[in-house]
Structure formats: C-alpha cells, structure tokens
Amino acid sequence: MNTGRRPKRNFLFLQGPPGPFFRLLGAELAYRRCGVHRINLSGGDRYDWSPDSGEAVIDYRGRAKDWPLFFDAYVQDHAITDVVLFGDCRPMHRSALRLAQLRGVHIHVFEEGYIRPDWMTLERDGVNGHSSFERDPEVLFAAARWLPDVPQLPAITATFRRRARDSFWHYFNVFIGKWRFPFYRTHRQDRLVAEALGWLLRFARTGRRARQAEETMAALKGQRYFLFPLQLSGDYQIRAHSPFASMPMAVDYVMRSFARHAPADVVLLIKEHPLDSGFLNWRRHIARRARQLGVADRVLHIDGGNLGELSAQSSGMVCVNSTSGTLGLEVGSPVIVLGDAVYDVPGVTHQASLDSFWQAPELPDPALYKAFKKVLHARCLVRGGLASESAIHTLIANSVERLLADDLGPRLALQAGRQELGTRPASSR
Structure with a gap:
C-alpha cells in the first residue's frame, strides 16, 4: 500500500x-x-x-x-x-x-x-x-513575467579576514596532511608552501599595499579608465571555461589589445584579487609588461579599493569569466566577457571583440538585465x-x-x- x-x-x-x-x-x-x-x-x-x-x-x-x-x-x-x-x-x-x-x-x-x-x-x-x-533574451523576458521582483534587502556582514583565515588554515592542513592523504593533488596550480609564504608576505606588507593603493587612486583621479579585475591563478574557471591556460596569459592578451586599440587618453586599471596569495608579484609583472608594450604610463595596478565603486566610475569592465562582471552590470557599466559566463547574454554584455570594446563598448539593456536578474535569483x-x-x-x-x-x-x-x-x-x- x-x-x-x-x-x-x-x-x-x-x-x-x-x-x-x-x-x-x-x-x-x-x-x-x-x-x-x-x-x-x-x-x-x-x-x-x-x-x-x-x-x-x-x-x-x-x-x-x-x-x-x-x-x-x-x-x-x-x-x-x-x-x-x-x-x-x-x-x-x-x-x-x-x-x-x-x-x-x-x-x-x-x-x-x-x-x-x-x-x-x-x-x-x-x-x-x-x-x-537560459541565455536567450526573449525567453528571459517571457520567464521574468512569471517571477517576483528581486527584493531589496540590507547588506550582510562580511570581513575579508574571515575568508583569509579559513583559506589559510584549510590549505595549511592540506600541506601537513600529505602523510595521511599521500596521493591527493590540490586543484590549485600554485605550490602550497610557496603560496603560504606568499600569504605571510602579503600580511607583512599590508601597510605598503594600502599606501600603494592610495597612490594609484590619486594617479587615477580625473582620468577615463577601463577596469580589469583579476581572478585567482588557481581558479579552474580560467582553465575550464576560457581560452586561456592561466591568468598571466589572460593579462597579456588584454594588455596587448589595450596597447594596440585603446584611445591614447584612456587608462587600464588592473585590480588584484583580494584573496590572491602573492605567489606571483602582479604589480611587478604588470609594470614590466606595460613597459614592453609602450604603455607604462597608461596601465595601473591596484591591490585594494572598492570594486563596486571602481566599477561605477569606469568606462567599462573586462572579465575573463569572473562574477565580478555583474558588479559592473549593476551600475550600468559596459562589460565584456572573454570566457564563458552565465551573464554573457546578448544585450547585457558587449558581444563584439575586445579590440572594439576600447573604442565603442556596448551598454547593457536595463530592462533585459532586470529580467535576467529575476530569473537568475529564482533559479x-x-x-x-x-x-x-x-x-x-x-x-x-x-x-x-x-x-x-x-x-x-x-x-x-x-x-x-x-x-x-x-x-x-x-x-x-
């Protein structure tokens, strides 16, 4: 029965x-x-x-x-x-x-x-x-009619230190646990010991990084700029869902396109990921490549700053496939996706080439982005x-x-x- x-x-x-x-x-x-x-x-x-x-x-x-x-x-x-x-x-x-x-x-x-x-x-x-x-604009518009609006809710408390602490102890125990899990290979490309040392240096240089961020913001004042937020070097989204084998490869691709096709009065601001271990010195790496490309005075690096505020003031955002792109879309900023991302919807993001993005970035359609958000939140x-x-x-x-x-x-x-x-x-x- x-x-x-x-x-x-x-x-x-x-x-x-x-x-x-x-x-x-x-x-x-x-x-x-x-x-x-x-x-x-x-x-x-x-x-x-x-x-x-x-x-x-x-x-x-x-x-x-x-x-x-x-x-x-x-x-x-x-x-x-x-x-x-x-x-x-x-x-x-x-x-x-x-x-x-x-x-x-x-x-x-x-x-x-x-x-x-x-x-x-x-x-x-x-x-x-x-x-x-679903990424078809017409289907998103039709589906959104059946769904409630996204509620306006107060912000949730968050601290970077909490994420950093949890990450440090997790990966520290991955390293010391090798005797118990001898065949385990982390999904992160970086060597764990070197990454841990990078974190220690990063914390030791907190004051210096804050001063450098202030200097970068001062240099940026009054200038038009495009924003390129980096993803973690070990992020599998880079390797699995983009044409790039690594984040340095993506950075080189973006900087070469910027050097050749961006207007001469525009700056490229490359923002380091807040959870990056410092295994690669991005500031030095970016400065060296900018000199080689002849744009040393037009490419800036920042390790800090508020991503939402930087997005709102930018002329557009370049993403491989980071969810940071939705922060740009939230403030109506043009966004281009170089890999595969759920928000890469025709009418929401720039659909032409990166070379064209510097000259004529496509603005997101506010009505379509609202419909996209309603379906995304519900599902x-x-x-x-x-x-x-x-x-x-x-x-x-x-x-x-x-x-x-x-x-x-x-x-x-x-x-x-x-x-x-x-x-x-x-x-x-």
Missing part, C-alpha cells in the same frame, strides 16, 4: 569552501532527519569536517584513478540521493559527477555568487560554463555568504530550504516563457 511518504534523502558532501560551512549545513540537514555523509579527500577537508563530528564521515586516501569506482560503490551502498559540492571543475568532482548523473543522483553545486555580495550560487548539475541557465542564487558567522547562518537557512524543495517554480517559469514564445531551450553559447 502506498503511504504517500517520500523516501529518505541521503546527502553526500564532497569538497566544500574552506571553513565550517559544509559541516554546519550537514548538521542542519541531519536535524531535518536527512542522512548526511561526507568523504574527505585532503587534510584541509578533514580539518573543516573531522570524522569525530558524529556524522558518517570517512577519509578517501587512495589514488585518483581508483576514486570513481570507490565513489560509485559508496553511493550505492549508502543509498545516496543527493551529492553536494563546491565547484564542479575540480578533477575529483568531475569524475564523481559523471557517475552520479548515471545513477540519477541529484547534484547540488555551490559556487561564489553570480551576483555579489550577499548571494551564493547553488545550481543543479553544474555552474558557470556547465550551467544550464541559481541563495542569500548568504562565507565571510562572517551571520552570513554563514543566513546561507545555511536559505540553502537547506533550496536543497529540500523542488525547484519547480523557476523551472515552470522558464517553461512558460518558452511555451509563450513557442521555442525550444536555447543551447548555452
């Missing part, structure tokens, strides 16, 4: 962001009577979620080649219904996701928010270049963050609701939009 009960949900957590978020999220799901499992792949994972925490937590200490079959057996043996992870491009995640999809397991992928601050990304099956998010975003206790607790509360609920509302809105137009889903560009 059918009692109408839904089968128990069993969540398996893989690698999360540095810090306690995944452990606390798992505890909340366990409180909701869900099964909670965790597989640690590194010493950093073990530091963030110890096997002593009470849930079903195990360490995988084997080789990468044996991981897919181990993962698949674990999913079957424990009747896993849902897999939760942060970032879908890490090698161990990619192989696991392919098998999970074959088993019909629900996949929930967290990532930094497409819209920042105060929001995190949570999508089914994949994010960024792997996202199934892909959860409120909260990782940079404070209150931000994490807000993120947990909203994430649990999304994980346990069917995402029928946003999907039905998109379906209605497509039916209204008589179209099939547009493929991602």
Whole structure:
C-alpha cells in the first residue's frame, strides 16, 4: 500500500569552501532527519569536517584513478540521493559527477555568487560554463513575467579576514596532511608552501599595499579608465571555461589589445584579487609588461579599493569569466566577457571583440538585465555568504530550504516563457 511518504534523502558532501560551512549545513540537514555523509579527500577537508563530528564521515586516501569506482560503490551502498559540492571543475568532482548523473543522483553545486555580495550560487548539475541557465533574451523576458521582483534587502556582514583565515588554515592542513592523504593533488596550480609564504608576505606588507593603493587612486583621479579585475591563478574557471591556460596569459592578451586599440587618453586599471596569495608579484609583472608594450604610463595596478565603486566610475569592465562582471552590470557599466559566463547574454554584455570594446563598448539593456536578474535569483542564487558567522547562518537557512524543495517554480517559469514564445531551450553559447 502506498503511504504517500517520500523516501529518505541521503546527502553526500564532497569538497566544500574552506571553513565550517559544509559541516554546519550537514548538521542542519541531519536535524531535518536527512542522512548526511561526507568523504574527505585532503587534510584541509578533514580539518573543516573531522570524522569525530558524529556524522558518517570517512577519509578517501587512495589514488585518483581508483576514486570513481570507490565513489560509485559508496553511493550505492549508502543509498545516496543527493551529492553536494563546491565547484564542479575540480578533477575529483568531475569524475564523481559523471557517475552520479548515471545513477540519477541529484547534484547540488555551490559556487561564489553570480551576483555579489550577499548571494551564493547553488545550481543543479553544474555552474558557470556547465550551467544550464537560459541565455536567450526573449525567453528571459517571457520567464521574468512569471517571477517576483528581486527584493531589496540590507547588506550582510562580511570581513575579508574571515575568508583569509579559513583559506589559510584549510590549505595549511592540506600541506601537513600529505602523510595521511599521500596521493591527493590540490586543484590549485600554485605550490602550497610557496603560496603560504606568499600569504605571510602579503600580511607583512599590508601597510605598503594600502599606501600603494592610495597612490594609484590619486594617479587615477580625473582620468577615463577601463577596469580589469583579476581572478585567482588557481581558479579552474580560467582553465575550464576560457581560452586561456592561466591568468598571466589572460593579462597579456588584454594588455596587448589595450596597447594596440585603446584611445591614447584612456587608462587600464588592473585590480588584484583580494584573496590572491602573492605567489606571483602582479604589480611587478604588470609594470614590466606595460613597459614592453609602450604603455607604462597608461596601465595601473591596484591591490585594494572598492570594486563596486571602481566599477561605477569606469568606462567599462573586462572579465575573463569572473562574477565580478555583474558588479559592473549593476551600475550600468559596459562589460565584456572573454570566457564563458552565465551573464554573457546578448544585450547585457558587449558581444563584439575586445579590440572594439576600447573604442565603442556596448551598454547593457536595463530592462533585459532586470529580467535576467529575476530569473537568475529564482533559479541559481541563495542569500548568504562565507565571510562572517551571520552570513554563514543566513546561507545555511536559505540553502537547506533550496536543497529540500523542488525547484519547480523557476523551472515552470522558464517553461512558460518558452511555451509563450513557442521555442525550444536555447543551447548555452
């Protein structure tokens, strides 16, 4: 006899962001009577979620080649219904996701928010270049009619120090945990020891970096400029969803285009990522390349400053595929995307070449961007963050609701939009 009960949900957590978020999220799901499992792949994972925490937590200490079959057996043996992870491009995640999809397991992928601050990304099956998010402008307009406006909410407390602290201790434990996880290879390209030394030097030079940022802002005063926010060197979005093998390669591409095609009275401001370890001295690297290209007086580096304010005052923003691009769109600034990003929608971002962007950047269509945001918030975003206790607790509360609920509302809105137009889903560009 059918009692109408839904089968128990069993969540398996893989690698999360540095810090306690995944452990606390798992505890909340366990409180909701869900099964909670965790597989640690590194010493950093073990530091963030110890096997002593009470849930079903195990360490995988084997080789990468044996991981897919181990993962698949674990999913079957424990009747896993849902897999939760942060970032879908890490090698161990990619192989696991392919098998999970074959088993019909629900996949929930967290990532930094497409819209920042105060929001995190949570999508089914994949994010960024792997996202199934609709990018057809007509479908977005039609779907947005069925959805509420994005609420205006107060800012969430956040501190850079919290993110830096969690990252430092996570990667420190990746390094010292090598004896326990001898075959683990971090998804970050940088050598961990050198990166840790870079962080120590970065903290030691806090005062100098602040003075240099002030000097750069003074030099920028009264000048037209384009903004290029850097991504982390180890960001898999660069390698997986862009034509560039590394961030230095992307920087060289942008600087060469700027030197050849930008108006002579315009400056290029390159902003360092606030969580960059300093493994590569970007200030020195950029200055040297600018001299070689003959634009030493027109290319500036800044390690600091408010990205939102810099975006608002700029003539446009260049992104590989960073979610920083949405900060530019928020203030109506032209944005060009060199890789693959969910917000790279015709009518929202510059669709022609980078060479043309310096001369005639395309402004975003405000109505289309509003429709895009409504659909994006309903389908892909959860409120909260990782940079404070209150931000994490807000993120947990909203994430649990999304994980346990069917995402029928946003999907039905998109379906209605497509039916209204008589179209099939547009493929991602």
